[in-house]
Every structure is written in structure tokens, then in C-alpha cells.
Amino acid sequence: MSYEKVLHLFTKLNRMPSYMYITVRCVCILLLPFVVGVISLVGSEDLSAISIRTTDFAPSPDAVFSIQGKAEMAVYRAFREKYPNIYPEGNSLSLTLEGPAGEAPLLMSIAGRTAPDVIHVNSRQSGSYIGRNFLVPLDEFINAEITKEAAIAAGIYDENVMYRDELEARVRPQIWDAVSRIGDDGKRHFYFLPFSYFVRVMACNKTVFQEAGLDPDVDYPKTWDELASVAQQIQSPEDDRYGIILGKEGGAGWTSLPFFFSMGSKIVERDESSGQWVARFNDEGAIRAADFYTKLVDAPWTDERGNQRFGVGLSDEAWPTWDRGRIGMALLYINDILINLDDRISSMSPEELGLVPIPVAPSGKSVTELHVRGLGICATTEDPDRMDAAWKFLRFVGSPDAEGVIVRTYVENGYASYINPEKLAQHGYSEYIHTVPKQWKDTLEFSLENSLPEPFGENCQVYIERASKPLQTAFSEGLPRIEDEATRLSRLQELYDSAVMEINEKMLGQVPPDVMAFRRKVALAVMLLVALSFAFLFAYIWRLFSGGGAETKMGFQGWLKKYWLAYALLAPALLAILVFNYYPLVVGARMAFLDYNVIGDSSFIGVDNFAAVLFDSVFWISLLRTAEYVFWSILLVFIPPIVLALFLSEIPKASVLFRVLYYLPALVSGLIVMLMWKMFFDPSEAGALNQVLAVLDVGPQKWLQDKSQAMVSIIIPLAWAGMGPGCLIYLAALKTVPEDLYEAAAIDGSGFWSRIWHITLPTIRPLVMIQLIFVLIGAFQSADNVLVMTAGGPDLATHVIGLEIFYGAYVYLRFGVAIAIAWILGFFLIGLTMFQMKRISRMSFTTASS
Amino acid sequence: MSGVTLSNLSKTYNPGSKDSFHAVKGIDLEIRDKEFMVLVGPSGCGKSTTLRMIAGLEEVSSGDLRIGERRMNDVLPKNRGIAMVFQNYALYPHMSVADNMAFGLKLRKTPKSEIQNRVQEAADILGLTEMLGRRPKALSGGQRQRVALGRAIVRKPDVFLFDEPLSNLDAKMRVQMRAEIAKLHARLNATMIYVTHDQTEAMTMGDRICVMKDGKIMQVDEPIRIYQSPDNLFTAGFIGLPQMNFLKGVVEEDATGVHFVISGVQELRVKLTDQLSGIARSNRAVPLTLGIRPEHFALCTEDDPAAIPAEVEVGEPLGAESYIHLLSKSGDKLIVRLSGIIQSGVGQLLCVKPDLENAHLFNSETGQRL
The missing domain is CATH 2.40.50.140 (Nucleic acid-binding proteins)
Structure with a gap:
């Protein structure tokens, strides 16, 4: 339709009577989405055009705000120029979750078949992704056997295939095993390709060094001993100056990783004989590293002024202190193209920022962590054309061409002095090489050479949290404060032995056969108990709701004649419940006995999932946490509305105003309430609740980050939002209490409390019981609010059973285990459900006439 | 001695506001010890308000209320030595018949054996022995009102107050209960104040009748005297069926x-x-x-x-x-x-x-x- 025609239409519309005009407009607005949909469908019929979705390098409105975004956009444009018929689009995974749950959204989209075609993969995720068949093997696109020249010579060259020389240029030797796996066919299959490398180095704030009387270019720590002593010299809380930033909670496993590598610990290793992944971070080197790290955090020492101090740094939440330039050292990533890409250091000039390698360990080595960002093709992409487009895209974004575009973008934006000199030379900007700080260049070179990738076995994405646990326990036991080294080391050995065992079992799925046999027996018994309970429940409900014997005499014919209309009317609802509730339930029940794979085949493993659950300490902890959650729910969610309703019903004036005030929070939707309160719970002094406390002269609380406060802090928003609606229900019920009962009681001698206890509560008791059941069942099943607020942390303090199910499914990708937990949870709720059903069966439903 | 004396007793609802209502307008009434006094009058005449002031369920706006020798204006209901029977029975639905009757005694910390004796006695008088374990829901209207009576009896109050207790019963049951309450008065020998709008009840039950209209007393006298020599047109018209x-x-x-x-x-x-x-x-x-x-x-x-x-x-x-x-x-x-x-x-x-x-x-x- 031409512009003139549209204009003509509008002039016609304008001459219409106003009501018609409005109607037409409304219809137009309603139809708009369909029209747009049809147009886009028609548009995509252009056969040569292929659109793919990708997690990285897609156009985004935020791209212009960072140099990295600009570089990525430049790569995107270069790709579009080279392949004008391929349209990479972004993918919004806007849900952000805490801690290890952060990787869940992508996994959920894969499970839901809505994942992008090109997905982001890093080495610690690769094990799971490959193990769970999420990534397409790039066999048809990669030929690692021969070089390009050899291929040309042999006459088999294909432009679309990556040959050995290109592969070697792109994949650093350390991560060769991470990006590929040896398949059952004995051949090496590649699954993803890196596009960017990061290594962890020691960032030094030179100003802080100078303040402490140190020459940052000379006195930076070269060995572990020097690290401890330099940090001690800097550490001076009186001057608001701290030695080094060190993870103490969930981040400890991440911060300490280079120390483990430097001591030669393999962390997680592939056992060559069995081909299985085994955790090995309890070897001697690992224990030494752990000892050194815990001492850095909390060992006692005396400073020059004679003050007794513990540790030489600040813990996880100290990043704001680093940002305002009051911490001497931090372990941070530098990039292999733009050295100071990381936000924490990007604003510092070479005069302010020293970048040096990880100090050399007593083993004589300095090995740091290599973090790889890569892309792979998601297995949900099946169309060959899309797959081909996806390959072209991921091949391009890490290619020398793309790198050239990136380097050019950086140089053009004035970042030349911060670029890896090797890359400058490669892409024709040699004139800038001399401006790059030599120390930065040397450190990058050294660290890239002396680095290992993060653990990349199956489920290693949760390694960091798991590896933090023994350290956290050591801190809470005060281990670094013990002077005797042997005692420290033996205790650390114990902690790491059990951590390794747990990781091997839960993360990597390794259990000795005799233990497994015993567990299977127990699991079978428990499973039978669960099944019997459910059978009993259904029988019970059937008995409760099935009518008396009188109607059986009617015979099927009579029954049909009398009730056909009722059942015809019920049919759609019944069908919907069967299809959407019971069908998934039955299919899901089967999953409890499978090693379920979202993509590819699932194998039957009997009761192993139940065994895994029952002998997992986290499961039992989560049960305990659920009990805590339920307790607080009853105290803060169930009881207060009753009390409030009693008070409100006594208020002589402005009761409507109060009712409205208390109800208002209920108008805010659940997730928003959670996110809003999460902001209130900001543990810094600037946090809303801490400011309120400050007025009352109470110091800042850590709320969600404090083990003892986290659970209550999660419930408080629920109490706040649930108070009004709960109260309203009770208020309505209170109105049904006859006034003369109170009068009779007053004459009988009741006081205020006696009246509430003997008259009010018994009268509203049925409602109270139903509400109690709702709160209990809701509390048992809750997961979403915990996930949003704390994701189960800190240190499992809020890890309720609902969350354990979520983790089982979407973080560990063990759907079978998750379903098994869900069945056990259902088992716990059977009693409550029976009680509820009994109540409901006692209620009478009447019809106007028969 | 537990006569009830009302001196210039008034009740005003919402005093001072625009929907202020003067329900009882300074009445004087002397109810003798052990007397059966019936307050009768049309709806809105202030008879129930008067009774509720005696019970302590409504505050006295002005004037004096005495039970026996004691001024009761500001005494809590439970301390006035009264028991009340409500029109809607006001039985505690979640308690058994026995518990309903015993509730007041329990609150007063009466010894258990004593409670049991009194409940048994009241149940015997009222024919409720078979029903002591039942809940009010399982009783008929007449039985419920009997339980309410029992609840009043066990308390052994100085003054019984009845607020239209028979209105919710059917005609036959009303006649029967009327006689029972009259018998009860004879047996218990206590002061009883009985509010009704039914002149038959007033005529048959009361030792004396107090006819009220618009918050004022029209006449107080024995039933027959009221019938034979009404003081005013209102009393003359109100008492007697068909009316004068x-x-x-x-x-x-x-x-x-x-x-x-x-x-x-x-x-x-x-x-x-x-x-x-x-x-x-x-x-x-x-x-x-x-x-x-x-x-x-x-x-x-x-x-x-x-x-x-x-x-x-x-x-x-x-x-x-x-x-x-x-x-x-x-x-x-x-x-x-x-x-x-x-x-x-x-x-x-x-x-x-x-x-x-x-x-x-x-x-x-x-x-x-x-």
C-alpha cells in the first residue's frame, strides 16, 4: 500500500463520525500485532535470508555505552557485510539470578526449545553442555587432521571448513581438551570455539603502594611470602588502607584458584584409565594452597604499631573499596586484546595500575587461570541452513578478520596504548607498540603462557561454589588462627577430602559400587513408601468424595440419563485438568527413574535418583531449611493477619482507611515485591533498611547476606504483602461472629482475651485451618521468592527444598533427581492434603433444585 | 435484697452528633425483689435499651441504676449479679450443652464438682439431661432456648434478664415456654425482668407490667389493673386483643x-x-x-x-x-x-x-x- 493510499484512508477516517472513528481505531490497534506478524512471516519468505539468534555479538541498544560494545558492534557490521543474507539477532535472557543459578536461564531456554542458535560457552560449562548434548559437534565444519594447504593440495579444500592451522591459531593448547572431547568412536570432536581469552593476574594500585612506603614497580610481590608481607605492609585499617581483596564466602573458590594451580593441583581431572572426571583438589599442593589462602584471609599478626590483626585484606563485598582506590592488590582478569578491559581496572592509567603475574608458589611455579569465552551451536538448531549460518557466524567473530576489526575499533577510540602489542603488530598498528606499558605486556605474555583453564568436567559450572565450602568451613572454625601448621594442614586435609568426595559424588556422579548397592536398597524402600502413601491418599480421597450406595442401584443407564448433562458440562474442565495437570504428572513420574536428558536419549537407572537424593547431605539440609521457612511463615505470614484483623475489627474510626492501607501492598505483583525488598535489604550503609536502623542507632545489618538473618529476611516481604489480603478474609469472617455471643460472654464473665479465645477464634476456626493449610503447603513448595532473593545462599542458609528441586533440574541438569525430590516433597505434604480434602469434603455444595 | 431501681435513667446514642438518638428519656422504675416485671411496648419504645442498661451491655447516659443497694452504672456486666437470656439464644456454637451452661462458672473458677451439680440440676429442671453432650446445632429452637435458660439458672443470679426470649419460637412452643418461665419464676424465687412486645406474654407472665412508648414509661401496674383501668389512650390501645x-x-x-x-x-x-x-x-x-x-x-x-x-x-x-x-x-x-x-x-x-x-x-x- 502506497503512502498516498494510506493518507487517503486517513482523510476518509477523519470524515467519519467520531464514534465510528474510535471503533475503527480500536480495531486497527487490536489487529496490529497480527498484521505485523503476517508481514514478518511474508518477509522471511525471502529464501536467501537466514536469521539466527545469538547470545553474543548481537546488536543491542546498550552497545554504544562501552568500548567492548562498540567493538562487538563493529564485528557484527563486518559480519553482515561479508554475509549480507545472514541476520544475527539478539536473545534476551533478561532474568538474572544469584550465584550458581545465574547459568540456569539459558539451560531453561534450552530445555524449553527456545534457546538461541549460537550460545555462549565457557570452559567450566562445557562439560555439562557437551555431556547433555546441548552442543552440536562441529565435525562437518572442522578438519583438525590437515592444514589448509594440505587440503588444497589434496583437492578436498572447502572454504566453509576450518583446517588445522586456523584451528591452532584460534585454540590455545591449554584448552584443546576443553573445546573438544574424544568420542566413543575414538575421534576428537569439537564443540565450541573461543572468541576471547582472559587471564587472571595481580592488579596493584600503585598509589596505595606508595602511600605504604613501597615502590610499586620494584616491591610488588613475586612470591607467596612476599605477597603476605607486602599485604601486611599495606594493610592499615586506621588509614582506610587494605592489603588485598580476598573472597571469603561463595567467591573464595574462585579467588583462590590460581594458588591451587600454582601448587600443581589439577582440581578436576580426567582419569585416563576410566575416562571419568575425578576431583583432585585434595592433593598435597592443594592443601598447602588452601592453608596459604586461609592465612592470607585470617592469620593473626602484629603490625609495626603493635596492633593485633587478622588477615591482610577485605572480603567479597569490598569491591566498592577497591573502586575508590583504597586496596593495594586484587586478582583480576586481563584480556588478550584490550589488556585493561575489566571494569575494575579500565578507568586506571598505567601510572596508577600495575599488572604483575600471580606470585610464584613454593613449588616454584606461577600458574594462573585462563578464562575462555566461546560460542557453540545449540543442539536445538536442526535446520542445515541455519546451522551453516550459525557456523559462519561463530567462525567469523573469533577470526583474525574480526580481531582486526576489534583492534581497529579500540585504536580509533584511543585505546591503542592498552592493546596487546602482539595484536597491534598483527593488524598493522606497530607504531603504537612502544606506548604499551612493558609491565602489562610482559604480564599478559607470561600469564597466557602459564595458565590453565577452569575445571571443565561435567557439572563443573558449580565447582566454584563447591570449592568455596571447605574454605568457608575453615574460616568459621578459625583454622587460620591456629599456630600449629600440622594441625591446620590435617584439618584442611579432612575438609578437602570430604569436599572432594561430595563433588565426585554429586557433581561428577561417582559412588563406589558397594555403597551404591546399599543405597539402592534404602531408596527402593523409601520409594515404595512414597508410592504406597500416594495410593492410600487417592483411595482416601475417592472414599471421601464418592457418594453413598443408593445411587449404585440406578444402573449405568439410569445414571447416564440423570447425569449426562452434568458430565457434559464438566468435560472441558476435566479434559483440561487431565491434559495439563495429570498427563505431565504421569510423564514426569517416569522421569524419576531415568537419567534424563533434555536432548538425546535418556537411560533407565531404576531407583538411583532416589538413592542420590536420600544420601545427599544438601537434600537433608534443604529439608531443615524448609522446616525453618515453614516456622517463620507461620510466625510472620499466617498469624499476623489474624491479629491485625482482630485489632482492625476493634477500631472505632477510620477502619476503612486502615484496611486500604494494609491491602495496598497486595496490589504489587509478587516478583516486584521481592526485587523491591531486595533493594531495601542492601547490606551497605546506604541500604534503605539500614538507613532506618541508623536513625534508631543500630548498626548496618547484612540481611540477606547474613546466615542468621537471611531466612527471616526472605519471609518479611511475604508478610508485608500478605498482611492485607489475609486480614481482609479474617475481617469478613469476624463479621459473621454474632454480637450477642460477645454479650453473653461478657455477662458470663469473659474478658478481652477470653472472648477472643473462647468466642472469636472458635467461630472463625474453619477458615483459620484452611488458611493454615494454604500457608503450610505454600511454604513447603516455595522456591521462586528464595531464588530471586538469595538463590539459597549464603552457605545454604536459605536453601529450601523447592530450590533444591530447581537446582537439580536447571543447574545440575539432573531432571530425574529433581523429580525424585519433588515426589518426596509430595509425600511430606500428603498429610496436609488429606486434612484439607477432609475439610473440603465436609463443606456442602447445594443446587437450587433438582 | 435485689430489687432494681431506675432513677431518671436516660440513654442517648451518639450524643451531640446530628444522628443523635434519645432512646430512653429519664425513666423512673422500681422493680421489687423477687418480682416478675415485664417491659412491654412497640418496637423502638426503649424497652430493650433499658434492659441492656441494666445488664451493663449499654452505658447509662444519665441517671442512676441500682441493683439491691448498690449503684451499678459503672460496674462490669459480669459483676452485676445478673444473667441474661437472648432472643437468638446466643449459645456458644462450638461448645456442648453442658459446656455452654458451665462456661460462666468456669470463668468464675467455681469448683468442678459444684459446676457439675449445678449443671445437672438445671438440666433436670429444664429436661435437658439427655442433651448435655450435644452441640447447639443439633437442638431445636425450644431446646436451645432451654439451654440458654439453663445457662442463666446455673449462675444463680440475683436478677434474670430476658430479652424477647420467645420471639424466635413457633406459636405452640411459645405457649409452652411461657408457662415454663412462669413456673421457673415461682421455683427460683428471683427477680426477673422480661422484655417483650407481645402483650399476651406481658399479661400472662408479669407480676407487674411496665408499658413503654418512645423512651418513656406510660404505666406500671398489675396486668389486670392495666387492662381494666388503663391510664392513657396508648396503654388502653396497646393492652388487649383485639384492641379497645x-x-x-x-x-x-x-x-x-x-x-x-x-x-x-x-x-x-x-x-x-x-x-x-x-x-x-x-x-x-x-x-x-x-x-x-x-x-x-x-x-x-x-x-x-x-x-x-x-x-x-x-x-x-x-x-x-x-x-x-x-x-x-x-x-x-x-x-x-x-x-x-x-x-x-x-x-x-x-x-x-x-x-x-x-x-x-x-x-x-x-x-x-x-
Whole structure:
């Protein structure tokens, strides 16, 4: 339709009577989405055009705000120029979750078949992704056997295939095993390709060094001993100056990783004989590293002024202190193209920022962590054309061409002095090489050479949290404060032995056969108990709701004649419940006995999932946490509305105003309430609740980050939002209490409390019981609010059973285990459900006439 | 000694505001010890408010309330030595019959054995022994009210208060319970104050009746005296069923004697007896109302000096007696009660004459009996 025609239409519309005009407009607005949909469908019929979705390098409105975004956009444009018929689009995974749950959204989209075609993969995720068949093997696109020249010579060259020389240029030797796996066919299959490398180095704030009387270019720590002593010299809380930033909670496993590598610990290793992944971070080197790290955090020492101090740094939440330039050292990533890409250091000039390698360990080595960002093709992409487009895209974004575009973008934006000199030379900007700080260049070179990738076995994405646990326990036991080294080391050995065992079992799925046999027996018994309970429940409900014997005499014919209309009317609802509730339930029940794979085949493993659950300490902890959650729910969610309703019903004036005030929070939707309160719970002094406390002269609380406060802090928003609606229900019920009962009681001698206890509560008791059941069942099943607020942390303090199910499914990708937990949870709720059903069966439903 | 004395007792709801309502207007009433006093009157006359002030369920706005010798205005209900029976029974639905009765005693920390004895005793009196374990829901209306009575009895109060206790029962049950409460009064020998709008209950149960209207007391007296000599038009009209016939007119005297002249569509003259003549003569200047109860009419001939000719509107033969609704020639509606079965057709002309020995003269303006 031409512009003139549209204009003509509008002039016609304008001459219409106003009501018609409005109607037409409304219809137009309603139809708009369909029209747009049809147009886009028609548009995509252009056969040569292929659109793919990708997690990285897609156009985004935020791209212009960072140099990295600009570089990525430049790569995107270069790709579009080279392949004008391929349209990479972004993918919004806007849900952000805490801690290890952060990787869940992508996994959920894969499970839901809505994942992008090109997905982001890093080495610690690769094990799971490959193990769970999420990534397409790039066999048809990669030929690692021969070089390009050899291929040309042999006459088999294909432009679309990556040959050995290109592969070697792109994949650093350390991560060769991470990006590929040896398949059952004995051949090496590649699954993803890196596009960017990061290594962890020691960032030094030179100003802080100078303040402490140190020459940052000379006195930076070269060995572990020097690290401890330099940090001690800097550490001076009186001057608001701290030695080094060190993870103490969930981040400890991440911060300490280079120390483990430097001591030669393999962390997680592939056992060559069995081909299985085994955790090995309890070897001697690992224990030494752990000892050194815990001492850095909390060992006692005396400073020059004679003050007794513990540790030489600040813990996880100290990043704001680093940002305002009051911490001497931090372990941070530098990039292999733009050295100071990381936000924490990007604003510092070479005069302010020293970048040096990880100090050399007593083993004589300095090995740091290599973090790889890569892309792979998601297995949900099946169309060959899309797959081909996806390959072209991921091949391009890490290619020398793309790198050239990136380097050019950086140089053009004035970042030349911060670029890896090797890359400058490669892409024709040699004139800038001399401006790059030599120390930065040397450190990058050294660290890239002396680095290992993060653990990349199956489920290693949760390694960091798991590896933090023994350290956290050591801190809470005060281990670094013990002077005797042997005692420290033996205790650390114990902690790491059990951590390794747990990781091997839960993360990597390794259990000795005799233990497994015993567990299977127990699991079978428990499973039978669960099944019997459910059978009993259904029988019970059937008995409760099935009518008396009188109607059986009617015979099927009579029954049909009398009730056909009722059942015809019920049919759609019944069908919907069967299809959407019971069908998934039955299919899901089967999953409890499978090693379920979202993509590819699932194998039957009997009761192993139940065994895994029952002998997992986290499961039992989560049960305990659920009990805590339920307790607080009853105290803060169930009881207060009753009390409030009693008070409100006594208020002589402005009761409507109060009712409205208390109800208002209920108008805010659940997730928003959670996110809003999460902001209130900001543990810094600037946090809303801490400011309120400050007025009352109470110091800042850590709320969600404090083990003892986290659970209550999660419930408080629920109490706040649930108070009004709960109260309203009770208020309505209170109105049904006859006034003369109170009068009779007053004459009988009741006081205020006696009246509430003997008259009010018994009268509203049925409602109270139903509400109690709702709160209990809701509390048992809750997961979403915990996930949003704390994701189960800190240190499992809020890890309720609902969350354990979520983790089982979407973080560990063990759907079978998750379903098994869900069945056990259902088992716990059977009693409550029976009680509820009994109540409901006692209620009478009447019809106007028969 | 537990008489109840109300002195200038008033109740005003929402005083000072625009929906302020003066429910009881400074009444004085002396209820003697062990007396059965019935407060009767139409809806909104203030009888229930008065009872609730005695119970302590409503605050006294002004005036004094004494039970026995003690001023009770500010005493909590539980400390007034009263028990109350409500119209809707007000039984605690979640307690058994026995618990309902025992509740007040338990709160007073009465020993368990004592509670059991008293509950048993009350149950025996009221025939509730079989039902002690049941919940109120499983009882009929009459049984529930009996439980409410039991709850009052076990407390052994000085004063029993009844707030229209029989209104929710059917007619037959009402007659039965009426007698039971009367028997109970005789047996317990306690002061009882009984509120009703039913004049039959008032007449049959009360030692004395207090007739109320618009927050004021109209008359306090024994039932028969109230019936026979009502102090005012209101009492005369309220007590008695069917109600007393009222004829408006003036007094004229001529040679034949004193006549009550009923002015209306057609002027009717009724010759007064000597007793009434005397009263009438001294009130010649004021408009008067002649009140005659239905039973005080007789059939007569047209030439009788006191004859009131009238047309039959409705005849209600009940067997032992007949009620006949008449429209007099003057245009007044009359109900007469004649013994035996009187067959009368609608529109038939009848002459009735009032028994003036039992008639009353009222000042139409003040409503007071002359």
C-alpha cells in the first residue's frame, strides 16, 4: 500500500463520525500485532535470508555505552557485510539470578526449545553442555587432521571448513581438551570455539603502594611470602588502607584458584584409565594452597604499631573499596586484546595500575587461570541452513578478520596504548607498540603462557561454589588462627577430602559400587513408601468424595440419563485438568527413574535418583531449611493477619482507611515485591533498611547476606504483602461472629482475651485451618521468592527444598533427581492434603433444585 | 435484697452528633425483689435499651441504676449479679450443652464438682439431661432456648434478664415456654425482668407490667389493673386483643341527660351513665375519646338510647365467641366480641350498644384517662 493510499484512508477516517472513528481505531490497534506478524512471516519468505539468534555479538541498544560494545558492534557490521543474507539477532535472557543459578536461564531456554542458535560457552560449562548434548559437534565444519594447504593440495579444500592451522591459531593448547572431547568412536570432536581469552593476574594500585612506603614497580610481590608481607605492609585499617581483596564466602573458590594451580593441583581431572572426571583438589599442593589462602584471609599478626590483626585484606563485598582506590592488590582478569578491559581496572592509567603475574608458589611455579569465552551451536538448531549460518557466524567473530576489526575499533577510540602489542603488530598498528606499558605486556605474555583453564568436567559450572565450602568451613572454625601448621594442614586435609568426595559424588556422579548397592536398597524402600502413601491418599480421597450406595442401584443407564448433562458440562474442565495437570504428572513420574536428558536419549537407572537424593547431605539440609521457612511463615505470614484483623475489627474510626492501607501492598505483583525488598535489604550503609536502623542507632545489618538473618529476611516481604489480603478474609469472617455471643460472654464473665479465645477464634476456626493449610503447603513448595532473593545462599542458609528441586533440574541438569525430590516433597505434604480434602469434603455444595 | 431501681435513667446514642438518638428519656422504675416485671411496648419504645442498661451491655447516659443497694452504672456486666437470656439464644456454637451452661462458672473458677451439680440440676429442671453432650446445632429452637435458660439458672443470679426470649419460637412452643418461665419464676424465687412486645406474654407472665412508648414509661401496674383501668389512650390501645375501640366526640347535655356526641358522617348520640356523666360534665370544653373494649358491646334494638347502628364489614365466628368488624354510621371502625356464633352477612345492618359501666373517657388531646 502506497503512502498516498494510506493518507487517503486517513482523510476518509477523519470524515467519519467520531464514534465510528474510535471503533475503527480500536480495531486497527487490536489487529496490529497480527498484521505485523503476517508481514514478518511474508518477509522471511525471502529464501536467501537466514536469521539466527545469538547470545553474543548481537546488536543491542546498550552497545554504544562501552568500548567492548562498540567493538562487538563493529564485528557484527563486518559480519553482515561479508554475509549480507545472514541476520544475527539478539536473545534476551533478561532474568538474572544469584550465584550458581545465574547459568540456569539459558539451560531453561534450552530445555524449553527456545534457546538461541549460537550460545555462549565457557570452559567450566562445557562439560555439562557437551555431556547433555546441548552442543552440536562441529565435525562437518572442522578438519583438525590437515592444514589448509594440505587440503588444497589434496583437492578436498572447502572454504566453509576450518583446517588445522586456523584451528591452532584460534585454540590455545591449554584448552584443546576443553573445546573438544574424544568420542566413543575414538575421534576428537569439537564443540565450541573461543572468541576471547582472559587471564587472571595481580592488579596493584600503585598509589596505595606508595602511600605504604613501597615502590610499586620494584616491591610488588613475586612470591607467596612476599605477597603476605607486602599485604601486611599495606594493610592499615586506621588509614582506610587494605592489603588485598580476598573472597571469603561463595567467591573464595574462585579467588583462590590460581594458588591451587600454582601448587600443581589439577582440581578436576580426567582419569585416563576410566575416562571419568575425578576431583583432585585434595592433593598435597592443594592443601598447602588452601592453608596459604586461609592465612592470607585470617592469620593473626602484629603490625609495626603493635596492633593485633587478622588477615591482610577485605572480603567479597569490598569491591566498592577497591573502586575508590583504597586496596593495594586484587586478582583480576586481563584480556588478550584490550589488556585493561575489566571494569575494575579500565578507568586506571598505567601510572596508577600495575599488572604483575600471580606470585610464584613454593613449588616454584606461577600458574594462573585462563578464562575462555566461546560460542557453540545449540543442539536445538536442526535446520542445515541455519546451522551453516550459525557456523559462519561463530567462525567469523573469533577470526583474525574480526580481531582486526576489534583492534581497529579500540585504536580509533584511543585505546591503542592498552592493546596487546602482539595484536597491534598483527593488524598493522606497530607504531603504537612502544606506548604499551612493558609491565602489562610482559604480564599478559607470561600469564597466557602459564595458565590453565577452569575445571571443565561435567557439572563443573558449580565447582566454584563447591570449592568455596571447605574454605568457608575453615574460616568459621578459625583454622587460620591456629599456630600449629600440622594441625591446620590435617584439618584442611579432612575438609578437602570430604569436599572432594561430595563433588565426585554429586557433581561428577561417582559412588563406589558397594555403597551404591546399599543405597539402592534404602531408596527402593523409601520409594515404595512414597508410592504406597500416594495410593492410600487417592483411595482416601475417592472414599471421601464418592457418594453413598443408593445411587449404585440406578444402573449405568439410569445414571447416564440423570447425569449426562452434568458430565457434559464438566468435560472441558476435566479434559483440561487431565491434559495439563495429570498427563505431565504421569510423564514426569517416569522421569524419576531415568537419567534424563533434555536432548538425546535418556537411560533407565531404576531407583538411583532416589538413592542420590536420600544420601545427599544438601537434600537433608534443604529439608531443615524448609522446616525453618515453614516456622517463620507461620510466625510472620499466617498469624499476623489474624491479629491485625482482630485489632482492625476493634477500631472505632477510620477502619476503612486502615484496611486500604494494609491491602495496598497486595496490589504489587509478587516478583516486584521481592526485587523491591531486595533493594531495601542492601547490606551497605546506604541500604534503605539500614538507613532506618541508623536513625534508631543500630548498626548496618547484612540481611540477606547474613546466615542468621537471611531466612527471616526472605519471609518479611511475604508478610508485608500478605498482611492485607489475609486480614481482609479474617475481617469478613469476624463479621459473621454474632454480637450477642460477645454479650453473653461478657455477662458470663469473659474478658478481652477470653472472648477472643473462647468466642472469636472458635467461630472463625474453619477458615483459620484452611488458611493454615494454604500457608503450610505454600511454604513447603516455595522456591521462586528464595531464588530471586538469595538463590539459597549464603552457605545454604536459605536453601529450601523447592530450590533444591530447581537446582537439580536447571543447574545440575539432573531432571530425574529433581523429580525424585519433588515426589518426596509430595509425600511430606500428603498429610496436609488429606486434612484439607477432609475439610473440603465436609463443606456442602447445594443446587437450587433438582 | 435485689430489687432494681431506675432513677431518671436516660440513654442517648451518639450524643451531640446530628444522628443523635434519645432512646430512653429519664425513666423512673422500681422493680421489687423477687418480682416478675415485664417491659412491654412497640418496637423502638426503649424497652430493650433499658434492659441492656441494666445488664451493663449499654452505658447509662444519665441517671442512676441500682441493683439491691448498690449503684451499678459503672460496674462490669459480669459483676452485676445478673444473667441474661437472648432472643437468638446466643449459645456458644462450638461448645456442648453442658459446656455452654458451665462456661460462666468456669470463668468464675467455681469448683468442678459444684459446676457439675449445678449443671445437672438445671438440666433436670429444664429436661435437658439427655442433651448435655450435644452441640447447639443439633437442638431445636425450644431446646436451645432451654439451654440458654439453663445457662442463666446455673449462675444463680440475683436478677434474670430476658430479652424477647420467645420471639424466635413457633406459636405452640411459645405457649409452652411461657408457662415454663412462669413456673421457673415461682421455683427460683428471683427477680426477673422480661422484655417483650407481645402483650399476651406481658399479661400472662408479669407480676407487674411496665408499658413503654418512645423512651418513656406510660404505666406500671398489675396486668389486670392495666387492662381494666388503663391510664392513657396508648396503654388502653396497646393492652388487649383485639384492641379497645375508640370513638371521638364531645359531651352535650340536655333534658334527657348527658350525651356523648360522636361527630362523623352521621351524628350519633350515646347517653352516658351517671358515673361517666359526672366525669364528662367537668370536661365539657375538651374533645374526648370514648374507649370501649370489644367484649363490652351487646346487640340491641335501633331505638335503644345508647344504640350505635353499624354495617358489618367482616364477621369472624370462632366458636365460643365471634368477632365482628363494623363500620358505624358515624364512619368509625369498631370491633365487637359477642359470645356464641353470630352469623352475619357483609353489609348487614346491626345495632350494638356499649356497656358504659366498663367504658373509659379520655382527653383526646393529652391522651390521659379522665
